[in-house]
Amino acid sequence: MTDEPNKPDSPDAGEPPATPTQNAPPAAETPDERKARLIAEAKTRVAATKAAATAKGAATPTPAGTPKAPVKKKEEGPKPTDAAAHPLVKKLRAKFNEDIIEASEFLGQLSVRIATASIGAVCDFLKHGAETPFDLLCDVTCVHWPERADTPFEVVYNLYSIKANARVRLKVWTSEAEGVESVTGVWPTANWLEREVYDLFGVRFKNHPDLRRLLLPPDWQGHPLRKEYPLKPVENEWTRKHLPPFDAVQQEQLEQRRAYGLEILSHPDERRIREIFIAGREVMPLDRK
Amino acid sequence: MHQIEVATTQETLYDSPEMVLNMGPQHPSTHGVLRVILKLDGETVIDLDCDIGYLHRGMEKICENRLYPQIAPYWDRLDYIAAVSNGLLWVETVEQMLALAVPPRAHYIRTVLTELNRIASHLLWLATHALDIGAFTVLLWALREREEILKIFERQFGARLTCHAWRIGGMPNDAYEGFTEDVQRFIDNFPKRLAEYETMLSENRIWLGRTVGIGVISAADAVAIGLTGPPLRGSGVAYDVRKARPYAAYADMEFDIPLGENGDTYDRYLVRLEEMRQSRRIIQQALTKMPDGPVNAKVPKIIKPPVGDYYHSIEGPKGELGCYVVSDGSSRPYRVRVRPPCLINLQALRQMCVGHLVADVVAIIGTLDIVLGEIDR
Numbered sequence: 001m002t003d004e005p006n007k008p009d010s011p012d013a014g015e016p017p018a019t020p021t022q023n024a025p026p027a028a029e030t031p032d033e034r035k036a037r038l039i040a041e042a043k044t045r046v047a048a049t050k051a052a053a054t055a056k057g058a059a060t061p062t063p064a065g066t067p068k069a070p071v072k073k074k075e076e077g078p079k080p081t082d083a084a085a086h087p088l089v090k091k092l093r094a095k096f097n098e099d100i101i102e103a104s105e106f107l108g109q110l111s112v113r114i115a116t117a118s119i120g121a122v123c124d125f126l127k128h129g130a131e132t133p134f135d136l137l138c139d140v141t142c143v144h145w146p147e148r149a150d151t152p153f154e155v156v157y158n159l160y161s162i163k164a165n166a167r168v169r170l171k172v173w174t175s176e177a178e179g180v181e182s183v184t185g186v187w188p189t190a191n192w193l194e195r196e197v198y199d200l201f202g203v204r205f206k207n208h209p210d211l212r213r214l215l216l217p218p219d220w221q222g223h224p225l226r227k228e229y230p231l232k233p234v235e236n237e238w239t240r241k242h243l244p245p246f247d248a249v250q251q252e253q254l255e256q257r258r259a260y261g262l263e264i265l266s267h268p269d270e271r272r273i274r275e276i277f278i279a280g281r282e283v284m285p286l287d288r289k
Numbered sequence: 290m291h292q293i294e295v296a297t298t299q300e301t302l303y304d305s306p307e308m309v310l311n312m313g314p315q316h317p318s319t320h321g322v323l324r325v326i327l328k329l330d331g332e333t334v335i336d337l338d339c340d341i342g343y344l345h346r347g348m349e350k351i352c353e354n355r356l357y358p359q360i361a362p363y364w365d366r367l368d369y370i371a372a373v374s375n376g377l378l379w380v381e382t383v384e385q386m387l388a389l390a391v392p393p394r395a396h397y398i399r400t401v402l403t404e405l406n407r408i409a410s411h412l413l414w415l416a417t418h419a420l421d422i423g424a425f426t427v428l429l430w431a432l433r434e435r436e437e438i439l440k441i442f443e444r445q446f447g448a449r450l451t452c453h454a455w456r457i458g459g460m461p462n463d464a465y466e467g468f469t470e471d472v473q474r475f476i477d478n479f480p481k482r483l484a485e486y487e488t489m490l491s492e493n494r495i496w497l498g499r500t501v502g503i504g505v506i507s508a509a510d511a512v513a514i515g516l517t518g519p520p521l522r523g524s525g526v527a528y529d530v531r532k533a534r535p536y537a538a539y540a541d542m543e544f545d546i547p548l549g550e551n552g553d554t555y556d557r558y559l560v561r562l563e564e565m566r567q568s569r570r571i572i573q574q575a576l577t578k579m580p581d582g583p584v585n586a587k588v589p590k591i592i593k594p595p596v597g598d599y600y601h602s603i604e605g606p607k608g609e610l611g612c613y614v615v616s617d618g619s620s621r622p623y624r625v626r627v628r629p630p631c632l633i634n635l636q637a638l639r640q641m642c643v644g645h646l647v648a649d650v651v652a653i654i655g656t657l658d659i660v661l662g663e664i665d666r
Contacts, residue, residue, distance in 0.1 A: 078388075080597050106597040107386065135512050136528075138602070141626040143615050158600055158613065158628070162512065162528045169600065189515030192636045200349075215342035215665060224350055231347075231354050 080106040088112075088132065088168060096122060111169040119157075119172050120181040126159060127186050132166050134159035137183070140193035142201045146227045148173070153203050155180050179204035182211075200225040217242070307335065310647070314343050318421045318651040321661030325638070325650065332646045337639050341632075344665035352625035357383050357592040358457055360625065365451040367627060368663040370413055373406035373442070373454045374605045380455040381536055382601040382612045384586075386594035387457075395459040395584040396538040400575045401472060402445065402454065403537065403603075404568040408479070409438040410606035410658075411561050411568075415486065418558070418655035422499045427489055434482050437475050444471070457592060459585030469576055476569045483565060490558070500555040504641040504653040507552055514637045517630050518608025520657060523560045524552030530604035541578065542571045554656040561658075593620050607631050607658055627666055631659040 029037075083089055083105040089112060092100050099118040104111050114122050126134040138158040146152050151173035159168050174180050182205040183190045194205045195214040202223035205211055212218060220238050222229060246254075308329045314322040322343035328336040348367065352360045364379045365372035377399055384391055412435040419427035439449040444465050446452035455461075490496045506516070511524040521528060529546045531539040547563035549556025596618040602611035608630025615624040634657045641653050 078595050078597075107388075107599055109598075109600060111598070136517075137515055138609065139600075139611055139613065139626065139628040141613060143598075143624045156598075156613065156626075158611070162526065162533075165533050167600070169598075187515065188513050189633060189636065192632065196632075215345045217342070224347055229350075231350060 078107060080104040080111075083110055083112075086110055088166075091129075092122065092125075095125060109167065109169065111171055113171045113173070116172050116174050116178065116180060119170070120183060120186070122170065123157070123159075123183045123186045126168070126170075129161075132161045132164040134161045134166075134168065136160040136162055137187035137189045137193075138167075140183075140190055140197060142197045142203055142225070144201060144225065144227050151175050151178075153201060155197065155203060157183070174203060176202055176204070179206050181206050182208040184208060199223070202226065312647075312650065314340075319654055320417060320659055323635075323654070323659070323661055323664075325654075327647065327650065329647065332648075334642050334645055334647065334650060337642055337650070339635060339638060341635070341661070342665050344661050346666065348666045349625050349627065352622060354621065356620050357594070357622065360622070361455070361457075362451065362453045364627075365453055366662060367629070367666060368410075368605065368607060368610070368631070368660045369450055370660055371406050371410045371606045372450060372452050373446075374403050374410075374603065375610065376452065376454045377403055377537065378601065378603045378605075378610055378612050380457050381603070382599060382614055383457045383592065383594060385601055386597075386599050386614065386616065387589075387592065389458050389586045389588060391459055391586050392583045393538070393580045394463075394582045395586075397575050397579045398460060398464050398584065399455065400538040400542070401572050401579075402442070404572045404575075405438050405441060405472070405475075407568050407606045408565050409435045411565050412438075414561065414606075414655075414658045415558075418652075418658075419490065419496075421651045421655045423495065424490060424493070427486060430482070430485065430489075434479065441468070441471050441475065444468070456585070456588075458588035459583075463584050469579070472572060472576060476572050479569055480566070483562065487562065491562075497555065499649075499652055500558060500656075501553060502551075503554045503645060503649050504656060505551060505553045506637060506641055510640065511552065511637070514640060515633045516608070516637055518605070518634070518658075519557055519560045519564065520608070520634055520637070522546060523549035523557035525550055530602055530609050534602070536601075536603055538575060539571075542574050544571050554652055557656045591620055593618060594622075602628065605630055607660065607663070608634055627663075629663045629666065631657075631661075632664045635659050635664060 081104065083103040084093075086103060086105065088110065089100065089103040092103075092112065096114075096118060099115040099122065100112060101115060102113040126132075136159070138160045139156075140158075141156050143154045143156060144152060145154060153174050153176070155172045155174060157170040157172075159170065160166070172180055180203060182194055184194065184205075185207075191208075191210065192214055194208055195210070195212060197203050198205060198208075198211055199213040199216055200223055213220065216224070217238060219241075221236050222234070310327040310329055311324065312327055313319040313324040316323075319325065324340035324343070326338045326340060327334055346366075348363050351363060355363070361376055361379050364375040367375050412431040416428040416431035416435070419425075419431075442452055442454075443449050445462075445468065446454050506514075506520070506524055508524045508526050511521050512526060516524070517528065525548050527546050527548055530536070531542075531544075532546060544567045547560045547567065549560050594614070594616040596616055598613065598615040600611060600613045602609050604610075609628065610630055611626075611628030613624075613626040613628065614622050617623040638650075638653060638657065641657075642650050645653070
């Protein structure tokens with residue numbers, strides 16, 4: 001340890017006498033003067049490289065700057081435009097007046113936001129429209145916006161008219177307590193679709209003939225497509241009740257698998273994944289960006 | 290109220306002529322893990338309820354946590370019989386949101402392979418449907434032809450079922466060397482094979498007895514319950530997304546929409562057979578018109594569609610497969626919704642089965658052509 005700091009010292013100590021003899025021309029230079037000269041030289045060199053770099057930088061930003069502007073524009077992309085002039089919106093406004101809250105067009109697709117209370121009437125009207133009867137209910141789904149405290153759920157209806165080859169999207173904002181009027185009376189298709197929304201989001205549909213969970217077990221707790229629901233195996237009443245207990249042999253198998261890092265690659269049952277979760281191992285990387 | 294209380298099975302069994310019968314989830318004719326709870330009077334179905342969700346994987350939830358290109362393989366695992374079609378919907382949705390100009394050659398190759406996939410899907414439907422009803426030979430024959438298509442997929446994509454066929458903006462590779470010859474050979478042989486199936490089934494007395502007048506649904510009912518695809522066209526409603534809102538290269542193709550008249554199982558069988566012929570026609574046109582050029586558009590490295598929501602749909606082999614995406618401008622979708630044609634078609638099962646015999650339930654499940662991977666997501 002003591003040798004190491006000494007080693008660099010000794011060449012340093014040897015150099016100063018060696019270099020002055022080489023750069024002799026300004027005769028009889030004191031070490032201080034020499035150091036000041038070297039510092040000044042270094043400063044000018046640095047300033048020169050800096051100036052060159054900024055000159056280059058000034059030259060390059062202009063070519064780099066021009067493509068940058070359109071890239072920024074692209075990121076903004078097209079924005080939804082107001083579609084109040086659309087004939088269908090006009091027709092709806094004439095009939096339902098203030099219940100048609102907002103109409104927008106995005107990438108050529110029409111979305112109309114409707115007051116929650118009048119969804120049944122609007123759907124009935126659209127289905128029996130003379131020129132564009134929206135006879136096919138393509139889809140009912142929901143989007144969760146937790147930051148909207150009063151109306152976090154946006155129920156979306158995708159309608160299609162076979163005769164007119166036209167599409168329209170209806171949207172209704174609601175909350176868990178408020179719920180939405182069911183449209184099963186207008187389109188029987190809505191039955192299972194609304195059950196699915198109820199299952200995965202917890203939105204209640206009023207006057208639905210058979211509002212049960214569709215995909216998840218009837219005694220499941222929670223609504224997985226809500227934003228606050230985690231994307232990992234969950235441990236709850238249902239899993240405790242229905243999944244078989246873990247015996248010693250299975251535990252050993254799991255530990256062996258874990259030793260090989262195989263638990264995710266081949267899991268014969270869900271229980272094993274839960275074990276991994278309980279043991280504090282992340283099953284799916286959530287934060288990889 | 291359609292709910293049938295399974296807990297009261299014993300009671301109904303002994304106290305009334307009605308019997309509750311659980312069919313599935315491990316029943317070979319439910320085409321996966323579908324459980325149908327039948328309420329019977331003797332052998333006649335009075336009421337039924339479907340129990341689904343055994344294969345629920347939370348695919349829509351997973352999509353919210355994946356980058357746009359990472360989502361594509363999940364789509365293959367919905368309707369795993371038609372992975373190529375499903376994958377096409379996802380990449381087209383993202384391409385349209387980004388307004389990418391996909392080169393025409395990519396569109397044409399996509400059309401060829403998607404139609405091949407439709408034939409493969411219909412062949413598997415024919416094989417299993419015929420097997421359910423009792424015609425075993427058709428299974429072997431149809432799977433033989435399907436194998437040829439899967440070989441083409443394997444050469445092109447490196448996989449037979451879950452192909453991950455497309456990329457946003459085009460294709461991972463151009464068509465392999467010998468692609469045209471392989472496809473041409475297949476479609477040259479195919480009409481003969483189809484004719485063979487027809488001799489086996491179309492005028493077969495047992496086949497007619499088991500399918501004609503079974504599971505009838507009128508055009509108005511079919512639209513009201515939301516049927517799409519061959520079940521809707523079997524009832525005589527001419528709605529095909531390929532015609533109504535052409536995607537890929539379908540706008541340049543000439544083809545007919547086969548329609549049924551009575552809306553029964555036999556008509557749906559005829560519609561699907563004719564669809565395979567039309568698919569062959571489309572493939573032939575696409576091969577002859579196939580343009581040269583690149584197969585990939587210029588795609589940004591990080592895919593961030595503009596803020597907004599977008600719905601796009603394609604005519605999958607089972608019906609209208611839709612995709613509704615809500616983008617918040619980030620590199621992951623805010624919400625992805627799959628419009629599963631099988632789920633909505635399966636909803637018609639109750640309407641179609643009531644009044645028929647238990648054995649017909651099998652025929653009707655077959656004619657709806659469901660895949661549980663897509664129903665449960």
